[in-house]
Amino acid sequence: MNELSAAHDAAVTDRERLTRSAYIGDRDLAARQSLYRWQTPRYDLPGMVAEQLSDVRGRVVDVGCGNGTFTQRLRRDRPDLAVLGLDLxxxxxxxxxxxxxxxxxxxxxxxxxxxxxxxxxxxxxxxTDIGRAVSELSRVVNRDGLVIASTNSDGDKAELDELWRRAAGDVLGSGKGPARISLSARFSLEKAPVFLGEEFGHVETIELPGTITVRDPAPVIAHMASYRAWADQHDVPFDATVERARAILVDRIARHGAFEIHCKGGILVCRR
Ligand SMILES: C[S@@+](CC[C@H](N)C(=O)[O-])C[C@H]1O[C@@H](n2cnc3c(N)ncnc32)[C@H](O)[C@@H]1O
Known part of the structure; x- marks a missing residue:
């Protein structure tokens, strides 16, 4: 998806949807986090962030901390830091x-x-206003402070998008069906340096490519179903498409022994 529609932006940033559905608890976020268990190489993302903070002393704020994966790990590994988790x-x-x-x-x-x-x-x-959030991050850190962001590449998990379109097409009886929503597209690994560069003179991107290999459809289907907060944004019945994807996956794994998904996430380390 290159051109993102206003409707796409509104859905991905809709506060009601985020607070009362997508992140009302951690079930859906945890399903997306869990899929990385089957990734090779396995990156210890919280450990990598802790490593980037090795010279930092004092106070760290984890904005949009979610279920606390990074906040908790930092508190455990760096008890000397005062870590505050914030979330909408x-x-x-x-x-x-x-x-x-x-x-x-x-x-x-x-x-x-x-x-x-x-x-x-x-x-x-x-x-909604990514530029404003970046300037807030820049405002709260001191002169030598560090800001670390992360996101996914535009091409991340393309096989999952393909699987969705095939399943949606089967449900609609129309060949390839409509694409599913992309959560990270507004601030993808490719777009992020431009946003961050507005405030920071040095933005280093650490790319983290990998391959997820599953022999059981369950974690992939749980990941797919974790988009349920955006079910109405898909021009196809959501649950039926997830179930059709499960059937396609069962068949594919039976024939090929495994299903592979290519991932590319990354960390952006920003300094003034
Ligand atoms: C995909 S989760 C990531 C959670 C965590 N940072 C992680 O990487 O595991 C996105 C989180 O950002 C939060 N969020 C979304 N919009 C926000 C905003 N405007 N201000 C603060 N948090 C926000 C959501 O509620 C959700 O918990």
């Missing part, structure tokens, strides 16, 4: 222990230059 969705913070608060990335509740690092991991694509 109160429900997803339920299971995150330690200091957390409900807050919007475009209006961070902290003083200028009050943090030593800020994280915005797999979240900026959900923000």
């Amino acid at each position: 969705a109160p429900g997803i913070l339920d299971g995150v222990s330690g200091p957390v608060a409900v807050a919007d990335a475009t209006r961070l509740p902290m003083a200028t230059a009050s943090c030593d690092a800020a994280l915005a991991l797999h979240m900026l694509y959900h923000v």
